[in-house]
Amino acid sequence: MKTAEIANRYLDFFRSKDHEIVPSASLVSDDPSIMFTIAGMVPFIPYLTGVVPAPYKAAADLQKCIRTNDIEEVGKTARHGTFFQMMGNWSFGDYFKEGAISYAWELLTSSEADGGLGFDEKDLWVTVYEDDDEAEQLWRSVAGLPANRIQRLGREDNYWTTGQPGPAGPCSEIYFDRGPKYGQDGGPAVDDNRFLEIWNLVFMQYAIDNVRGKTEFDIVGELPQKNIDTGMGLERVAFLKQGVENMYETDQVRPVLDRAVELSGRTYGKNHEDDVRFRVIADHVRSSLMLLSDGVTPSNEGRGYILRRLMRRTVRSMRLLGVEEATFPELFAASRDAMKAGYPELETDWQRLSSYAFAEEETFLRTLTAGSTILDTAVEKTKTAGSDKLAGDQAFLLHDTYGFPIDLTLEIAEEAGLGVDRDGFDSLMKAQRERAKEDARSRKRQIADLSVYREFRGAGETSFLGYDALQTETRVLGLIVDGVPADRATAGQVAEVILPETTLYAESGGQVADKGAIVGNGFELDVLDVQRPVPGLISHTVTVHSGEVAVGDAATTIVDGENRRRAQAAHSATHLVHAALRDTLGSGATQAGSLNRAGYMRFDFAWGQALSAETKTEIEEIANNAISDNLEVSTRIMSLDDAKAAGAMALFGEKYGETVRMVDIGGPWSRELCGGTHVGRSSEIGLISLTGESSVGASNRRVEALVGIDAFRELTTERRLVNELTSALKTPKDKLAERIAELSANLKRAEKQIAQFEAKELQQRVPSLAASATTVGRVQLVAESLGEIGSADDVRALVTQVRERLASEPAVVALVGVAGGRPIVAVGTTERAREAGVQAGALVKIATGVLGGGGGGKPDFAQGGGQDASKVDAALEAVRTAIEAA
Structure with a gap:
C-alpha cells in the first residue's frame, strides 16, 4: 500500500465520521518557542489549551513535522527520521475515550477492501496509563483485546503534559508485533523494537499544577472540556504495510x-x-x-x-x-x-x-x-613542530568557521599519519552547545505564557477597522501588566491593552506596527507596539503617558496618520518593486521576505547573482512608471483557491486561511495575497529610489529603497554633493566620473612613489643597524627601536636584511617599531644563534608580554604586537636580559 494511499484512507475514514479535514500547517512553527512544527499537535495547541476557541468539534489532518534533536540517530534505526508525517484525529469537547478507541480499532482492523488498513487483530497490543481502569476496560469491551495484550505503564511512558501547568492526561498507545525476528516476546513493556508503536491516543482530561519535572506534577482536577489528541506516524505504518525493514525503504x-x-x-x-x-x-x-x-x-x-x-x-x-x-x-x-x-x-x-x-x-x-x-597547511605545521596530533582548537576552527566536518578532518589527518586532539575538540564543541542552550533558555524565558490571552481570545476575535478609518471608539477588554492580567495600569507603567476593535495595524506581512495613541476619559496611552500574540487577537503594548486606565473604560484608538500614510506607501512600493523584478528577471525572482516602514522598504527575492547597474535602473524605472501611471489599488476578499486561480502571488512559508485578501495594483500586473494597508492609487507613493542591492545568502538577493519624501530628500542630498564636487574640481557633471578616476590614478602613483622612497630609506638603515651589534651572552645582539614606521612589513623587512648581514655570526636581531600608536616586534635568529639555544619565538613572547600584547612564530623568525608604546625600551631590555640568561 503506497504511503499516499494510507494517508488518503485515514482522512477519508475520519471524513466519513464527520471530522473537519484540516490542511497541514507549515513546517515553520507559529509558536515562538520552537523553530519547527515538531509534532502533529503543535498547530492545535491554542485549541487544546483553550486559548483560542476551536472552530470545529472534531477534526483530522496529515501534518508535516521536522525534528532534529536526534539527528545523529538518523539512518541507524528503523524509525528515526528528521521529516515525518503525523496523521491525527482531534476532538474538542465532542467524543472522548470510547470514541477515540472505537475509531482507532475500526480503521486499523477493517479490511483494505472496506477502506481500512487491514492489520491483523492478533498483531496489535496496547498500553494504558497505570491508573486508567476505564481505558483498559474499553479496550477489552470495544476491541475485544485479551488482558494479556494490554499493558499498564507509568507517567514516563503513558502520560501527556505540555511541561507547564495546564491541561494534561493519560495516554493509550497501540503497538504492532513485528515478530520474533525483531526481538523477544512479552509486549512493548519488554521490547519496543519488536513491538513498534504506531498510534498514540491522548485523553486530555485533567488540569495539573506545581510542575517539577516530566513526571513530577500535581493533578489538581478535571478539565471542564475533555479533548482527544491522537497521532499515528505515517512512515511507520507505511513500512509495515509495504513489508520493508524501515522508513527509508518506503516508496x-x-x-x-x-x-x-x-x-x-x-x-x-x-x-x-x-x-x-x-x-x-x-x-x-x-x-x-x-x-x-x-x-x-x-x-x-x-x-x-x-x-x-x-x-x-x-x-x-x-x-x-x-x-x-x-x-x-x-x-x-x-x-x-x-x-x-x-x-x-x-x-x-x-x-x-x-x-x-x-x-x-x-x-x-x-x-x-x-x-x-x-587543513593541509595545519597538517604540515603539526608535522614540522614534531607533533603527531592535530590540535583540537584547529579542528574546531575548521568545523565552526569553515563548516568543515570533524569526521573529514579525522579522515584526512589519519591519511597523513596524524591523530586529532578529539578531547580538545569535543570540549570546545560542548562549550559552544552550552552557550547555545543558555541562549535558547534565555530566549524562552522571555516568552510570555500564552495562556494569559485565553480569556480575552475567548471573547471573540479583535476586529481590525484600520483599512477604512484611522480612529475608532471602543472599550478596554483587558490589561496585562508584567505578564499577568491586571484590572488597571497607572502613569509610567508599560502594559498590554486588549480591545474588541482597533484601527492600529499589528505588525505582519513585512509591514511594521502603526504608531499612535489610545485615549479615554482621564488617561492617555502611547502605543509602543502592536502584535498578534495568538491567532485572531491583537494586543497593544503601551506606556501609560498620563492618568489611569482600567478594564471596562471607554477608549479611542488614534493612528498616527502621517506615519501610516508613509508606511502604506512603502508597502505598496514593495509590491511594485516585486512586479518590476518579475518583469525584468522572470518568474523565478520570487519573494523571500520584506520589511516596510515609513519611507523605507526592503525586499528579498530568489536570485543567484548580483544585479547589474543597468538591471537595477530598469527595475527602478518600471516601478516609477507604474507610479506615474496612477494605477488603481484594489482589494478583494475571496477564497484561497480562487485567489490562486486568479494568479495571486503568495509569500512562501506564510500561513493563509481559507479566506484571503488579494491586493491588485493595475489589475493583474501586481496581484498578491496581503493583509497590509495600501495607498488608493499608485501615484500616492510619490517616488521609489533604489539605494542598495546585496546578497543575503545562497541564491537570495535583497534590494532596498527609499520611498516618497525620503527618496526625494536622498536625491537632493546627492545632487548637492555632485554640485559641490563639480565646483571643487572645476569639472562639468558629465565629466565628473572621468575626473575622479584620473585623480584616483594620480593618488595611487603618488602612494607607490612614497612607498619606494620609504623602502629606500629603510634600506639605508641596514648597515648602521648591523654595525650596532654588541656581544650579549653567546650571541651578537641588535636590539633597536625604529620609532614611527609605516607598517609591520617594514619591521619584518629590516629584521630579515640585518640578519642576512650577520648570517655567519651567532646573531639575534630584535627590532620594535610603532605604527598607528601600537608597537610591533620582530625577532630573527641566525643558524649559529639557534645552535646556541636562542629561539626567536620565545624572545617575541617576552617582548610582547612587556608591551601588553602577544605573538609567536618559529625558532628562526617570530613577530607580535602590543598595546603600550611607552614600554618599547623596557621590552628590548627584557630581550637582552633573556639572552644573557640563556
Missing part, C-alpha cells in the same frame, strides 16, 4: 536511496556503514526539500542553519561513498518525484526549490576545497 524515501546507490556504484545492504550513509542521504534530501517548500532557505542561523546542516551532511555522506562531484540535481529530483503525489507544490515550485538546493551544494563543495587547503 516516498527509497527512490532517493536508490539514486545515491547508482551514483556511488556501491551496493545497499552489504556494508553497515554504507547503509547508514545511504539512509542519511535519503532522509536529509527529503527533509531539505520539504523545508525549502515551506520557505526556509539555507543560512548560518536559526531554521536556515538546520537546513544547511541537513544539506551538508548529505554532501558529506556522498563524499564518504566516494562521490565528490555535485549530486543534488539527481537526488532532489528523485525526492520530488517520490513526494509530489502528496505535495504537488514540489513540482510546480521546482525552479525555486532547486535553485536554492543546487547553489548550496556548489557553495559547500567550494568550502570543502578551501577547508582541505587550510
Whole structure:
C-alpha cells in the first residue's frame, strides 16, 4: 500500500465520521518557542489549551513535522527520521475515550477492501496509563483485546503534559508485533523494537499544577472540556504495510536511496556503514526539500542553519561513498518525484526549490576545497613542530568557521599519519552547545505564557477597522501588566491593552506596527507596539503617558496618520518593486521576505547573482512608471483557491486561511495575497529610489529603497554633493566620473612613489643597524627601536636584511617599531644563534608580554604586537636580559 494511499484512507475514514479535514500547517512553527512544527499537535495547541476557541468539534489532518534533536540517530534505526508525517484525529469537547478507541480499532482492523488498513487483530497490543481502569476496560469491551495484550505503564511512558501547568492526561498507545525476528516476546513493556508503536491516543482530561519535572506534577482536577489528541506516524505504518525493514525503504524515501546507490556504484545492504550513509542521504534530501517548500532557505542561523546542516551532511555522506562531484540535481529530483503525489507544490515550485538546493551544494563543495587547503597547511605545521596530533582548537576552527566536518578532518589527518586532539575538540564543541542552550533558555524565558490571552481570545476575535478609518471608539477588554492580567495600569507603567476593535495595524506581512495613541476619559496611552500574540487577537503594548486606565473604560484608538500614510506607501512600493523584478528577471525572482516602514522598504527575492547597474535602473524605472501611471489599488476578499486561480502571488512559508485578501495594483500586473494597508492609487507613493542591492545568502538577493519624501530628500542630498564636487574640481557633471578616476590614478602613483622612497630609506638603515651589534651572552645582539614606521612589513623587512648581514655570526636581531600608536616586534635568529639555544619565538613572547600584547612564530623568525608604546625600551631590555640568561 503506497504511503499516499494510507494517508488518503485515514482522512477519508475520519471524513466519513464527520471530522473537519484540516490542511497541514507549515513546517515553520507559529509558536515562538520552537523553530519547527515538531509534532502533529503543535498547530492545535491554542485549541487544546483553550486559548483560542476551536472552530470545529472534531477534526483530522496529515501534518508535516521536522525534528532534529536526534539527528545523529538518523539512518541507524528503523524509525528515526528528521521529516515525518503525523496523521491525527482531534476532538474538542465532542467524543472522548470510547470514541477515540472505537475509531482507532475500526480503521486499523477493517479490511483494505472496506477502506481500512487491514492489520491483523492478533498483531496489535496496547498500553494504558497505570491508573486508567476505564481505558483498559474499553479496550477489552470495544476491541475485544485479551488482558494479556494490554499493558499498564507509568507517567514516563503513558502520560501527556505540555511541561507547564495546564491541561494534561493519560495516554493509550497501540503497538504492532513485528515478530520474533525483531526481538523477544512479552509486549512493548519488554521490547519496543519488536513491538513498534504506531498510534498514540491522548485523553486530555485533567488540569495539573506545581510542575517539577516530566513526571513530577500535581493533578489538581478535571478539565471542564475533555479533548482527544491522537497521532499515528505515517512512515511507520507505511513500512509495515509495504513489508520493508524501515522508513527509508518506503516508496516516498527509497527512490532517493536508490539514486545515491547508482551514483556511488556501491551496493545497499552489504556494508553497515554504507547503509547508514545511504539512509542519511535519503532522509536529509527529503527533509531539505520539504523545508525549502515551506520557505526556509539555507543560512548560518536559526531554521536556515538546520537546513544547511541537513544539506551538508548529505554532501558529506556522498563524499564518504566516494562521490565528490555535485549530486543534488539527481537526488532532489528523485525526492520530488517520490513526494509530489502528496505535495504537488514540489513540482510546480521546482525552479525555486532547486535553485536554492543546487547553489548550496556548489557553495559547500567550494568550502570543502578551501577547508582541505587550510587543513593541509595545519597538517604540515603539526608535522614540522614534531607533533603527531592535530590540535583540537584547529579542528574546531575548521568545523565552526569553515563548516568543515570533524569526521573529514579525522579522515584526512589519519591519511597523513596524524591523530586529532578529539578531547580538545569535543570540549570546545560542548562549550559552544552550552552557550547555545543558555541562549535558547534565555530566549524562552522571555516568552510570555500564552495562556494569559485565553480569556480575552475567548471573547471573540479583535476586529481590525484600520483599512477604512484611522480612529475608532471602543472599550478596554483587558490589561496585562508584567505578564499577568491586571484590572488597571497607572502613569509610567508599560502594559498590554486588549480591545474588541482597533484601527492600529499589528505588525505582519513585512509591514511594521502603526504608531499612535489610545485615549479615554482621564488617561492617555502611547502605543509602543502592536502584535498578534495568538491567532485572531491583537494586543497593544503601551506606556501609560498620563492618568489611569482600567478594564471596562471607554477608549479611542488614534493612528498616527502621517506615519501610516508613509508606511502604506512603502508597502505598496514593495509590491511594485516585486512586479518590476518579475518583469525584468522572470518568474523565478520570487519573494523571500520584506520589511516596510515609513519611507523605507526592503525586499528579498530568489536570485543567484548580483544585479547589474543597468538591471537595477530598469527595475527602478518600471516601478516609477507604474507610479506615474496612477494605477488603481484594489482589494478583494475571496477564497484561497480562487485567489490562486486568479494568479495571486503568495509569500512562501506564510500561513493563509481559507479566506484571503488579494491586493491588485493595475489589475493583474501586481496581484498578491496581503493583509497590509495600501495607498488608493499608485501615484500616492510619490517616488521609489533604489539605494542598495546585496546578497543575503545562497541564491537570495535583497534590494532596498527609499520611498516618497525620503527618496526625494536622498536625491537632493546627492545632487548637492555632485554640485559641490563639480565646483571643487572645476569639472562639468558629465565629466565628473572621468575626473575622479584620473585623480584616483594620480593618488595611487603618488602612494607607490612614497612607498619606494620609504623602502629606500629603510634600506639605508641596514648597515648602521648591523654595525650596532654588541656581544650579549653567546650571541651578537641588535636590539633597536625604529620609532614611527609605516607598517609591520617594514619591521619584518629590516629584521630579515640585518640578519642576512650577520648570517655567519651567532646573531639575534630584535627590532620594535610603532605604527598607528601600537608597537610591533620582530625577532630573527641566525643558524649559529639557534645552535646556541636562542629561539626567536620565545624572545617575541617576552617582548610582547612587556608591551601588553602577544605573538609567536618559529625558532628562526617570530613577530607580535602590543598595546603600550611607552614600554618599547623596557621590552628590548627584557630581550637582552633573556639572552644573557640563556
